[in-house]
Amino acid sequence: MNYRHAFHAGNFADVLKHVVLALVVRHLNGKDKPWGYLDTHAGVGIYDLAGDEAGRTGEWRNGVGRLSGVTLGEASEAVLAPWRETLASLKSEGETLYPGSPEIVRRLARSEDRLRLCEKHPRDAAALAAVMRRDKRVKVVEIDGWAALNGWLPPRERRGLVLIDPPFEETGELTRMAEAFLAAHKVWPTGIFALWRPIKSKAENAAFLRTLAGSGVSKLLNVELLAREPGDPKMLAGSGLVLANPPWTLAEELAAGLPNIAHALSQGPGARAVVEPLSAQ
Incomplete structure (x- = not known):
């Protein structure tokens, strides 16, 4: 299940991840208290869609390319707004x-918020550090994100977001992600995790969801595009x-806005959006 991100930047899978991520950050900004952000597999930060990797696949054309210059209706545009802003x-x-x-996240963060990436x-870490070098809110660390999870939680802000987004270059990454999340959630049960x-x-996806649904962790929301x-x-x-621990109105917003986005990104029969609780909300 290899997913080398530079080849897929801006595709329809990125659209879901980044749209929801931006919306969660917008919710965090709704309170005055600062928040912390941890990205376990940060990548290089900025991708050139005209570059060699993204240009070779052209996947962005069926993702961000389809949404550029298109208006999808009030509910969908409300969901897309923070992402479009970045x-x-x-x-x-x-x-x-x-x-x-x-x-x-950096572009939506306020002066008092903090990012750890x-x-x-090594090469990607250096590229990311170069992108972030002038922003004192951001710390880039060349480290395996799996190892950083428990050691860096909870953040000193006591509120915020963790994105777990491995490259899926190895078999068993879904199992590893579930296990890592459950361990991290014990350390920081009130944090927002994505x-x-x-x-x-279908079978692998269903097995992953069953593992989390049966974990005993409350307030889990599954979103699919x-x-x-x-x-x-x-x-x-x-x-x-x-x-x-999604923001309390997030499920309602996504349920209203994602279906039209899925339709706009459709590549065949079965295109749809899924917004469903995995546990008691």
């Missing part, structure tokens, strides 16, 4: 640039996020 602010620096998760690969995954296999019906285990059909 795209617009970055466009002034380059027409073909696309923000990854750390850059989206983990990246294991667990992102690609969806290819499928561009097509899952079938071929080698083909990306969609992506999903499981959120722990």
Whole structure:
């Protein structure tokens, strides 16, 4: 289930992850108290959609490309608004640039908020550090994000968000993510966690959700955006996020806004949005 991100930047799977991430940050900004953000697999921060990797696949055309210049209705645009804000602010620096998760959060963060970004690969960590070098709110660490989870939680702010977004270069990453999340949740049970995954296999996706639903953790929300019906285990059909302790109106907002977004990103039969509780809310 290899998912090397530079080749897929801005695709329909990114759209779900980044739209929901930006919306959660907007909710965090609704309170005066500062928040902390931990990104376990941060990547390089900014991607050039005209670059070699993204240009080779052209996947962004069926993701961010389809939503550019399109208005989808009030509920969908309310969901898309914080994400669109980050795209617009970055466009002034380059027409073909696309923000990854750390850059989206950085652009929405306030002066009192704090970001800690983990990246294991030396070259990517150096690139990320260069992007973030002038922002004192941000700390980039060359470290395996799996190792950072328990050691860095809870943040000193006592509120905030953890994004767990591994590259899925190894088998068993879904199992590892579930186990890592459950351990981290014990350390910080009140934090917001977002667990992102690609969806290819129906069976593998269902098994992951059963594990979390049966874990005893409360306030879990499953959100999925499928561009097509899952079938071929080698083909990306969609992506999903499981959120722990989601902002209290998030499910309602996504249920109203995501269906039109899924329709706009459809690549075949079975395209749809899923917003469902996995445990008592």
